Amino acid sequence: MRLVVVGNGMAGSRLVSEVRARDPHMRIAVFGAEPCRPYNRVLLSNVLAGSSRPEQVRLVDASWYEAHDVEAVLGATVTGIDREGGHVVTACGRREPYDLLVLATGSDAIVPPIPGVERAIPFRTLGDCERIVAAAGHARRAVVVGGGLLGVEAARGLAGRGLPVTLLHLAGHLMERQLDVEAGEVLGETLAGLGVEIRTGVSAEAVLEDGVRLAGGELVEGDLVVLACGVRPVTWPAERAGLRVRRGVVVDDELRTDDPSIFAIGECAEHDGTVYGLVAPAWEQAAVAADVIAGGKARYRGSRLVTRLKARSVELAAMGETQLGEEHAEVVRFSHRARGTYRKLVIRDGRLVGAILLGESDVVGTLTQLYDRGGPVPGDRAGLLFPGSSATPVADSPTLMPDAAKVCQCNNVTKGQIRACWEAGARDVAAVTAATRATTGCGTCRDAVEGIVDWLCEQEGVSV
Incomplete structure (x- = not known):
């Protein structure tokens, strides 16, 4: 064959x-x-x-x-x-x-058909990434066109290198496919605090040597232009x-x-x-x-999506039907914009069908498991967002997490699989990764895997 x-x-x-x-x-x-x-x-x-x-x-x-x-x-x-x-x-x-x-x-990568677009660098491949890094070394200011997931990551990455960055986005708020309006606004405020100027509701009309011209004629200055306009x-x-x-x-x-x-x-x-x-x-x-x-009888029935933003100092997870409002579902929401915190649960028929968690949160694992399994949501809704305020257990803790809990979403690795390979001799994260592929996707589960491995070692008195 x-x-x-x-x-x-x-x-x-x-x-x-x-x-x-x-x-x-x-x-x-x-x-x-x-x-x-x-x-x-x-x-x-x-x-x-x-x-x-x-x-x-x-x-x-x-x-x-x-x-x-x-x-x-x-x-x-x-x-x-x-x-x-x-x-x-x-x-x-x-x-x-x-x-x-x-x-x-x-x-x-989608490259918009506008004059001068050849001066810009798409952000899609490793080669693109290396070109952007090389250009950033002698650039004075950067402009990122596109405020979806990749655009936000690109803008934060360039700002982290010390470059002033302006992020241009056509829609009214950032990451509109994953976030509702308020979450997009809170994310924009968080990025602004990290050195990224946010311009939403604007359209790039041309790429010039000294920046991007917007529809209407305004020039957004920048000698490095990065495209993150979708794929x-x-x-x-x-x-x-x-x-x-x-x-x-x-x-x-x-x-x-x-x-x-x-x-x-x-x-x-x-x-x-x-x-x-x-x-x-x-x-x-x-x-x-x-x-x-290989001759088997497996079937694919679709996937449940969890989007994680991978940008330093920005914690974000979004899953499911995040755009639904009170007229279509039960919505539990908390916002503290001064702290860059926004949390939203979307519940329908007693089950979690969507969630947004922006800002530092210790409930990402718990809510991801609830969403992924489609199980019933506990009656104490507030306890899901603030587990310390009630008796609601936090599944992120290795001691409380059931073996069936999925730790690595990208590779479908459960706590039980991590325990099994630890018992088979994988006594550190590198060995667990080699055995299960956990941490090799988006990488956001690394801390959880490390916590489980450390907890197992402590339980058995094993030093690594």
């Missing part, structure tokens, strides 16, 4: 490792358009901020492919799929036969091959396209009308597709 994977990013590389874990003999070739080994795109904001080096966000060691008998063709764009002949064609003319094909082509699924290889495409490449519960020998996963795939833009669904899809490819 010959498996070809088109795309060697976070989805494609995970699919390859999942298939190899299930089938040691299948012939596997993976084609990556980028010339480098796969890396954790989620952690690029850390590279931009200077808290991580590029080599620290790599997902695969250089020797992994040879050790696992996988052919990796890097810097090779697949330009065509011959479904009748059963092979793919690269830009350099290579023709690779397949029995099964997986499309993991991801997304491209668009890369679907053209599938479209050229005649596969069914809407917003993404349409797949069923086995992640198959309308051609049963071709699968699609990650940001390029559309399942049940949804295109997911986060890493956890991509990795869940990779596991399901790998099971099916």
Whole structure:
């Protein structure tokens, strides 16, 4: 059986490792358009901020492919799929036969069609990130266009390097897809306190040598302009091959396209009308597709999304239906703008269907578990937001957290799995990470994993 994977990013590389874990003999070739080994795109904001080096966000060691008998063709764009002949064609003319094909082509950065946009740098790939860091070294002021998740992370990272930053956003408040109006405003106030000037409700009309011209003629000064205007699924290889495409490449519960020998996963795939833009669904899809490819009967039923902002001095988690108001759901809300704190629970039919937690909070783990499981919400609603004020237990504490509690959302790792690998000899975070992949997604669970490992060591009197 010959498996070809088109795309060697976070989805494609995970699919390859999942298939190899299930089938040691299948012939596997993976084609990556980028010339480098796969890396954790989620952690690029850390590279931009200077808290991580590029080599620290790599997902695969250089020797992994040879050790696992996988052919990796890097810097090779697949330009065509011959479904009748059963092979793919690269830009350099290579023709690779397949029995099964997986499309993991991801997304491209959206570049607005405005004059001078070539002067700006998109924030999407590791190469983009390295260009931004190099330019920041001699820039006097930066402008970030786009106030979604990536734009906020980029602005905070550049401000952390000492650059004055202006963040421009078309919508009326930041991260409007994940946050309601007040949460977006509180986030903007928090960023302003960290050195980022926020301009919402504005449209970039042109990129000039000395900044960005807004609609209406105003010039926002900056000699470094970064684009974070969203992403668009890369679907053209599938479209050229005649596969069914809407917003993404349409797949069923086995992640198959309308051609049963071709699968699609990650940001390029559309399942049940949804295109997911986060890493956890991509990795869940990779596991399901790998099971099916290896002869199993797994099914993908969709993912529950939890968005975490990874910016120094800014704590934010958002999940589910955050935009609902009192007319459609029970809403529990607390706001303390002077402290940069905003907490909101959205409850419907006695279950948590959405939440926003902005500012330092010790209840993220508890609420994430409630949302992820869809279990009933305790009657003491206020106790969920302020656990110290009631008898409501805090599941973030290792001693109170049940073994079924999910610690790493990106990789579906529970406390029980961490306990099991600790009992098998994994006595530090690095060993737990190697055994379970916990902490390798967005990285926000690292403190929780460390706390569980430390607690287990204390219980057994083990010194590390």
